[in-house]
Amino acid sequence: MEAFSSLLMFVPVIAVFYFMIILPQKKRDKKIKEMLGALNVGDNIITIGGIAARIINIKDDEITIETGIKKTEIVILRWAVKEVVKPTEI
Missing domain, CATH: 2.30.30 (SH3 type barrels.)
Known part of the structure; x- marks a missing residue:
């Protein structure tokens, strides 16, 4: 049971990491890719x-x-x- 509670504490850390670091970086990468594809x-x-x-x-x-x-x-x-x-x- 103690292992489950420590695992439960780890899930919000991963969620915060995803929403504050990974997701914004994906948005920036997509924007840059679109800009480079639209060069004329x-x-x-x-x-x-x-x-x-x-x-x-x-x-x-x-x-x-x-x-x-x-x-x-x-x-x-x-x-x-x-x-x-x-x-x-x-």
Whole structure:
């Protein structure tokens, strides 16, 4: 009976762990996956390295971006995109 009561105390700990850590992480992962799947040519992005650029080509998991005044082209992997920058309305 004592083993059952200690097991009963363990269940709420697992439930709290699930709802406070695992579930929010799954939601973030889903959101990121949707964002990466919706990338289009012409989108302005910021990479995880902090590079602000515009997408000029998408091929499978490789994305060619254009950055800077000299329009330097860089090839990055799709997972390296941190966020899509929306143009602000004036």
